[in-house]
Amino acid sequence: MNGAEFDYVVIGAGSAGCVLAARLSEDGRNRVLLVEAGGADRDFWLHIPVGYGRTIARPDVNWMFETEPNPGLGGRRIFWPRGKVLGGSSSINGLIYIRGQAEDYDLWRQEGNVGWSYEDVLPYFRKAEDQENGEDAFHGTGGPLSVTNLTERNPLCDAFIGSAEAVGIPRNDDFNGASQEGAGYFQATIRRGRRASTSVSYLRPAMRRPNLSVMTGATADRILFDGSLAKGVRLSRDGATFDVTARREILLAAGSVKSPQLLMVSGLGRGDDLRSHGIDVLRELPGVGQNLQDHYGGQITWRCTRPITLNDVMMSRWRQAGAGLRWLLTRGGPLSVPAGQAGLFTRVLPESATPDLQFLFQTFSGGYYEDGLFKFSGFANFVCPVRPRSRGYLTLRSPDPADPPRLYPNYFSDPTDRHIAVEGLKLARRMAATAPLSGFVVDEHLPGAETATDDEIEIYLRDNGGCVSHQAGTCRMGQDESAVVDERLRVQGVQGLRVVDASIMPRLISGNTNAATIMIAEKAADMIREEAG
Template sequence: MDGSTALREAELEFDYVVVGAGSAGCVLANRLSSDGRHKVLLLEAGPKDTNIWIHVPLGYGKLFKEKTVNWMYQTEPEPGLDGRSVFQPRGKVLGGSSSINGLLYVRGQHEDYDRWRQRGNVGWGHDDVLPYFKRAENQSRGADDFHGGDGPLPVSDWRHEDPLSEAFVKAAVEAGLPFNADFNGASQEGAGFFQTTTRRGRRASSAVSYLRPALGRSNLHVETDALAQRILFEGRRASGVTFSQRGRMRTARARKEILVSSGAYNSPQLLQLSGVGPGELLRQHGIDVVLDAPGVGSDLQDHLQVRIVMRCSQRITLNDIVNHPVRRVLAGARYAAFRKGPLTIAAGTAGVFFKTDPRLASPDIQIHFIPFSTDKMGEKLHTFSGFTASVCQLRPESRGSLRIRSADPAAPPEIRINYLASETDRRANIDGLRILRKILAAPALKPYVSDEAYPGSKVVSDDDILAYCRQTGSTIYHPTSTCRMGTDALAVVDQRLRVRGIDGLRVVDASIMPDLVSGNTNAPVIMIAEKASDMILQDAR
């Protein structure tokens, strides 16, 4: 099943080799091996998902800087953020980032996918992708026009009653926004509660929901601690993958296709290491150019988040529980016994989607509300009672790049995101923070608020708010678009996710998104892999 039952070299020939056992890779491994006709190898650079904190929803805070399961990348100094480098956690474990993420199930807007289709990506409009969202989903509320009830991926309501989160939703309604019981239904706009990829209070990563049920199949092999070094080519056909595993170099051959599902950073990195990418960059690092493809690693996008931290006048925040030894132990005991309580909190309990300008066709801002506060995610919670609401601009114009630094597959790539590079992006963040402040000042939150801790009452003018965005803005962990799908000269994959100019090679993950979706990226990546698995099996016939 994995590296411990290492396959003999002679057996390292498969129909499909999937590189990366993350959100997409686990879906592919399950779907491509399901009928027993195809032999599938799944390679994962990280370990098995045995770390206990992976399976506890609130455990994402513990995995933020846990290098055994996290690539722990950093951006280059960001000009738009006062030259700060921004930490970029990415999953390096079975389940990939779905094993360490904030668990929110958000698909984005119908318009996102219709925009993809309008750009020439036939088959990727909302009506085309909805069946795949439904096929993946095991919705705790049951199936309906927008939701599936019997898919592998559990989607459920949160399991912790929190007066602060409820007051926040009421405050947003008081500020003039509609209540929305389902951000993934007919429309995204409004205030409500997030659903999460959990089942009975435990994380349902793609490793748990897709890979685990398939592990008994004799035609599926999973190798962990297996870092892909490069893709091998016969002419312009991808024929195999070399990988290092516990000090040994090994090679796996693919009779049909190699499927790169290593995420928005590692997928373009692997293509570049293998000779598919900007020719000048590859030659600079002594790599033979198989295909001069300048789009590989271009067009990187990510969501920025800027947080407002409020001091709470009642001791009911997670800060108060974590910083109190008795309450902390009781919360742990409650989770152990009932899988309920504060340890089930995801990286957002309540949320709002709104427009900063009424002329916009759909919301351009997402608010994540959480009943705790900290200086930096993954670090100690504040000693005071606090809660946080962050602004995330949904469709940034700014684009960056991903470039290898050397021919060494273990060297982290050079990541440039160019946050706040466009006037639209700067304006949306300023206006978004102003609207969020109105919500936080609404009557429903009055009994809970003592004052605004950050940025504080002195930050009022547009210039001051923008300066605060530059000083404190950070990623909300949604990198995409580095191997983007399209029909123009810089597009890396076609509408069937085949690498243009190469045979036998596809990319299936967030890197193929033509642009960022308006929301969290895990659910869309699972949809992409569900749709890709159908296309791959159709093409095999």
């Protein structure tokens, strides 16, 4: 393909890239190339909802990033799973569909980003969605992305919601509707018992089009410029290096780690940093890699009085076989559920006008990501601040794009984040001591009753917590000199180049990021087509 020309070259076939490739190839006129470093999403476990437990730490479908030692976490490194396969992280994530709060997007607009208020972005959430509960002012039907209710409802989840109501938190049957606050069941990106990744929902139907080319196993080494105009991309595949040209635009959708890295190795970033690696500075953009945000928190786990958890299924070969057979025959059962089945959003700070805390209630218990499930009947609650104030950054490790960048998230560096997390764990304890959830509790496994004071809880969260891999903000959208892209997602100071993924978020949204990333790509596709005429 050396020297091949396309109208648009999309780098990264993840949650955003698959949407862009599908939408920009719709009219049949534009030649679109979609480039993905990983492979095709053929693996069986990528399509079973509970398969995230099998794929979340597999290097063949995962970048397997790891942070530098975190000062606020006692020097611990934190594992960051990021999808490296068609569909990206939407092929390995926990499948929970959360948009965030309306106020999140209104704040983006208040910071000068015209066109990004909740009123502006809601049509794109609705356009993407095929909502099982039907169309209304907040939801759409007929879109590519299936958003469905859970067919498998564990009694633990009903008990969790009941105990939330008992301590004064209202029930909420739609976290993506009029208000996010309350406790209830999550919806998930699942279609007929199978994972509805953006590869399945958007890309697969589009791949029949002759004007769309999809290249897997190819890494983007750098963006090629003619002066300040982005003209092409240097790619590597199977030991060969070659260049492709974009007649209209290059669209960087490689995620909050790889997108800023590719900008930096291409000469866009902090000049001193780039020169220290021998990279010629094309454009001084000090905000590239800055403003890193993520959701960090901790889990509280309990032993269960009844063998009704996923732990029990996985400890028995007979129950594993039964669950597998049930999924094959009915697409239901324990294998058909997302990582969190129920949850809540609430306020623990007196000054908060909207929820500042999220719970992800899990009908299983274990360690983080690669650690596996505990060998006893148990369930867990993951608690985290939804609007973290801690900010981090990333920098190059070397000028080689194959070397992962150095990641400095600075988790728990802000005292407010620590306070919210501590109050969240205390709230989770109050709920577990309240009927009906109390009827399922044998005892608290972690952190255990001996962790009693606020200081002790904070130490536990610092030493044992983890992230939910919602990294965002490293190519911030804005109008000031530290912004990387403008409100049209065009990279500042150059032409023919946009960033379209979670890295453009000025502030992390209040909840899981996959739905918002898809919305960003839907909106970007409309802006690109509008400007192309």
